[in-house]
Amino acid sequence: MAKWYEEAIFYHIYPLGLLGAPKTHTEEGVTHRLRELDEWVPHMKELGVTATYIGPLFESTTHGYDTKDYRQVDSRLGDNEDFRRFVKLCHDHGIRVVVDGVFNHTGREFFAFQDIQKNRENSPYRYWYQDVSFEGNTHYNDGFYYKAWHNCFELANLNLWDRGVKDYLLDVVRFWIDEFDIDGIRLDCADCLQFDFMKELRWVTSQKKADFWLMGEVIHGDYARWVNDEMLHSVTNYELWKGLYSGHNDHNYFEIAHTIRRQFDANGGIYKGCRLYTFVENHDVDRIVDKLNEKGFLQSVYTLMYTLPGIPSVYYGGEWGVEGRKEGACDDRLRPRLILSEMEANPPVPELKKLLCKLGAIHQAQRALTDGVYRELLLTNRQYAFARILGNEAVVTAVNNDANPVHMEINCPVSASGAQEVLTGTDAEIRDGRIIWEMPAYGSAVFILK
Incomplete structure (x- = not known):
């Protein structure tokens, strides 16, 4: 589970x-x-x-x-x-x-940091921070140096x-x-x-x-x-x-x-x-x-x-x-x-x-x-389709980054007699083992195979 x-x-x-x-x-x-x-x-x-x-x-x-x-x-x-x-x-x-x-x-x-400021070498927390040195200093002028995240000395490592x-x-x-x-x-x-x-x-x-x-x-x-x-x-x-x-x-x-x-x-x-x-x-x-x-x-x-x-x-x-x-x-x-x-x-x-x-x-x-394996089905610069497959079940996603609509034919990753595009609730045609879809400009589609 x-x-x-x-x-x-x-x-x-x-x-x-x-x-x-x-x-x-x-x-x-x-x-x-x-x-x-x-x-x-x-x-x-x-x-x-x-x-x-x-x-x-x-x-x-x-x-x-x-x-x-x-x-x-x-x-x-x-x-x-x-x-x-x-x-x-x-x-x-x-x-x-x-x-x-x-x-x-x-x-x-x-x-712990304030204790070092107060008690310096005698602080029990002097080793709680990285590279504490009482021979150095920072722009805060504490009288000691310490390592800080990306040299942001308000964040002591x-x-x-x-x-x-x-x-x-x-x-x-x-x-x-x-x-x-x-x-x-x-x-x-x-x-x-x-x-x-x-x-x-x-x-x-x-x-x-x-x-x-x-x-x-x-x-x-x-x-x-x-x-x-x-x-x-x-x-x-x-x-x-x-x-x-x-x-x-x-x-x-x-x-x-x-x-x-x-x-x-x-x-x-x-x-x-x-x-x-x-x-x-x-x-x-x-x-x-x-x-x-x-x-x-x-x-x-x-x-x-x-x-x-x-x-x-x-x-x-x-x-x-x-x-x-x-x-x-x-x-x-x-x-x-x-x-x-x-x-x-x-x-x-x-x-x-x-x-x-x-x-x-x-x-x-x-x-x-969540559990399905990934399989690439179609790829060009402007169109992309893939499946997530779990046993005999598959979800197919298709996307279009073009400003124009495009006709897409996507190979079915599993045997299917039908497919529903679930973002629109529209049935898609399956012909010769392919999902046939007219994809709008900048469109995306998610198909559940039946």
Whole structure:
């Protein structure tokens, strides 16, 4: 029986942005913004979502990744009881909850860092951070040097070789499972974390919950180094993310098809059997509407995201085609304040949510889209078709990145007497073992073979 995360559809929330929290801690006390998420839970359910990745949540100083207290929900969002209530509401609606685990670094207000500032060489935490040297300095003029993430010295790198650090962080994870009943953790900067720490984390979490999910943020490299039976269940598929927008912009479906063939082909795919986390936008990259040269590509991009091998994830606002570009080092426009009723009343791309609802329902109904093998059926620069095959069942996806309609004839991957195109509910003709279809400009189609 498949684990929940193997057939999940995710909804990704950056809560500090969605809920309009101030960029820094300018408020006194606790502001209970998390309660606003109550109405978003039925919205996720409508989209066919079965899990949410929400974060960062730890008490922090600014953007959420400069942790101040690992055991407190950020007071700009609410308190621990607010989040406990949110998790229960999600679970009551059949939605699993995954949170951000920021374990590569802390902020400068974290207690261990402040102890080093105060007690210097005598601090019991001097080895909790990487390369601490009291003969060096940084622009903060603490009187000591430490290694920081990408030389951003507000993010001090933890020393995951230190037993005390490991034990502390593993206790934090146990706390979040016990206190909130979370179902998984997305590891921030997983490509910077020590492998032995992730192995211990896998063991600890599997002891607490047999189906606990670990997913890592990995941008470059061989994903199989992280995704295996000892470490993580999944990582972010940035390679496919890049192909999904540039393959459309360049009218080059060979890029997407080559990526998938290399990763998941039944004969030699290097990640065959892995369930990578598939996305077209997140809190760190430009919105897909801004990455595409033509908004008409949106239908094909999302159809591919839901039907290619992987675990699909919608970033909040993506269902309406919300725009947003990075401005230098500033990510604010990627993480906007959104009010659900306003978005429903005035969506930037009116038909997009309806499409995602359909794709979510199809993904949930067709086991071949989670467990089926991948087979390429047709490929040109501007047209692409493939099947997901499970036994005698098959789902066939076809896409067109051309501004003109096109006649398509697609080989059936299994014996079939008929096919239904489920995005439109239209029956397709099968002639001489081929699906015959008139594909509109920028169109996509998903066929269930009968």
